Amino acid sequence: MKAVTIRVFSVYPLSREEKDEIKKIFQVKNEDEIENIIDKKLIGGLRIIYGNRVFDLSLKGRLNKLKNILYETG
Amino acid sequence: MRQAKDHFFNILEKTITQEKDENLGLVKEVRDGVVMAIGLKGAEYGEMVEFENRSLGQIIDLTEEQVGIIVLGDYQSIESNQIIRKKNKQLSINVSKDIIGRVIDPLGNPLDGLPNYKKDKDYPLEKIAPSVVYRKPVTVPVETGLLAIDALIPIGRGQRELIIGDRGSGKTSIAIDTVINQKGKNLICIYCAIGQKASKVALLIETLRQHEALDHTVIVVANASDPVALQYLAPYTACAIGEYFMDQGKDALVIYDDLTKHAWAYRQISLILRRPAGREAYPGDIFYLHSRLLERACRLDEKYGGGSLTALPIIETLEGDVSAYIPTNVISITDGQIFLETDLFNAGIRPAINVGISVSRVGGSAQTKAMKQVAAKLKLDLAQYREMSAFAQFESELDEETRRFIQRGARMTQVLVQDLYQPLSLAEEVAIIWAGVNGYLDNIDIKKVNQFKKEFLTYLHTNYQEIIDSINKQKVLNEKIEKSLKDASEKFLSIFQENI
Secondary structure: OOOOOEEEEEOOOOOHHHHHHHHHHHOOOOHHHEEEEEOHHHOOEEEEEEOOEEEEEEHHHHHHHHHHHHHHHO | OHHHHHHHHHHHHHHHHHOOOOOEEEEEEEOOOEEEEEEOOOOOOOEEEEEOOOOEEEEEEEOOOOEEEEEEOOOOOOOOOOEEEEEEEEOEEEEOHHHOOOEEOOOOOEOOOOOOOOOOEEEEOOOOOOOHHHEOOOOOEOOOOOHHHHHHOOOEOOOEOEEEEOOOOOHHHHHHHHHHOOOOOOEEEEEEEEEEOHHHHHHHHHHHHHOOOHHHEEEEEEEOOOOHHHHHHHHHHHHHHHHHHHHOOOEEEEEEEOHHHHHHHHHHHHHHOOOOEOHHHOEOOHHHHHHHHHOOOEEEOHHHOOOEEEEEEEEEOOOOOOOOHHHHHHHHHOOEEEEEOHHHHHOOOOOOEOOOOOEEOOHHHHOOHHHHHHHHHHHHHHHHHHHHHHHHHHHHHOOHHHHHHHHHHHHHHHHOOOOOOOOOOHHHHHHHHHHHHOOOOOOOOHHHHHHHHHHHHHHHHHHOHHHHHHHHHHOOOOHHHHHHHHHHHHHHHHHHHHHO
């Protein structure tokens, strides 16, 4: 069992560069700590779980937000 | 391409370092009506969340690893890895006085096909009951319009009185009669249907409409086909609506129909959350489930507005077994109970109240003076009757006095029989009981008692309306009224006996 601290959901597998960026941002050293999960439903962007925090930077999340705004105003 | 990527990671870095508190979570597991989630930093118990499909949820379980959420709506379109958004507030319902006359679901969405009601104030579904400082003893009666209850088991405003009985013994009818009788009496009724057949609820709404009782009634419905989470929440919603009116200094009455099904709904949620099961597979906090709900019924002191919230919980028993888990729990929480029996119901004594074992722990302090004056004698008559009714079959061998007790008791039992949806006013009740305890019925055939009752009331209304008016107004039997009652009863008795 490897110790995963960051789970990254993406539409396509992350490239080395992208993983490096994420490592830099979350200040982790070991690449094993990042788990990459493919989820085509995101359409684009990333969804990251780090500890008990979830970051949604996916296109689907944005569209959902737009949907909610439309519901609430309409 | 390169630029876009840089931009993206910049945003990512910003979101993380700025701790923009959006507090999202991710669906990990979907069970029957319950979602297990991860993330949701800073989640609180009872907090409201929203799923991607716009269903609402309530956080009901917090463990080290994950968060348990009950879904208040469609849970079948929730998939794993979907985003959950915290709403940063406790689950609450928006209430206003426009809610009166409406049929709503436990989240305040209209079910009667009319547009949304105007919103006024947010009331949390879960609220700690007012403490002793805020309370005042119960003294004002809830007039149910049912002779047996108003005379023998009086209910006060702010009391909790349990209605308990087998299925088909007339529990809901008592509650509905009470609602119908509140027309113009300054008591807002909230009827909460939990896990019932939609057809039964539709019939009930129609009945209330026909008797023009919807103008002071709110109906909260969670049908048998609704998610259990909604069935679990329905009584708390009804209570929150009642509290809204209570806080305005008004009187409210909440009917929970019924708490047996509510306990079932909570048992299901608890078992799905894998909480340890206890007796009859109910979870350990099943007592608190009902006690925290019923404790919220109270009469506020004048300093705090003087409003009241009366609770009429209903419990359904199986084969009259009141020693089952849920019935004993609720009996011990409430201030008294009205026992309904199938045997009495089948014998034509309706409402089928067993007056011997039904009690009201608030009792006489919540009775009007006039009722107290006549009820004391009625109670005695009925108690003596119960004691001696075992000998009733040897009637010919009994002494004169015993026979008189038995005959009086049998007639008084018939006096308490009342038709459905025909509640009586205070004066009507007092007049009939007065005639009964003063022996005007003793020579009437038992089968004619009901006819006597009806015709006596019509007679009073046509010829002695002033008696009715003055009792209703003064709420006390003085010598003058008693004299004219005596006069009226004697005259009517002679007319009645002539016509037989």
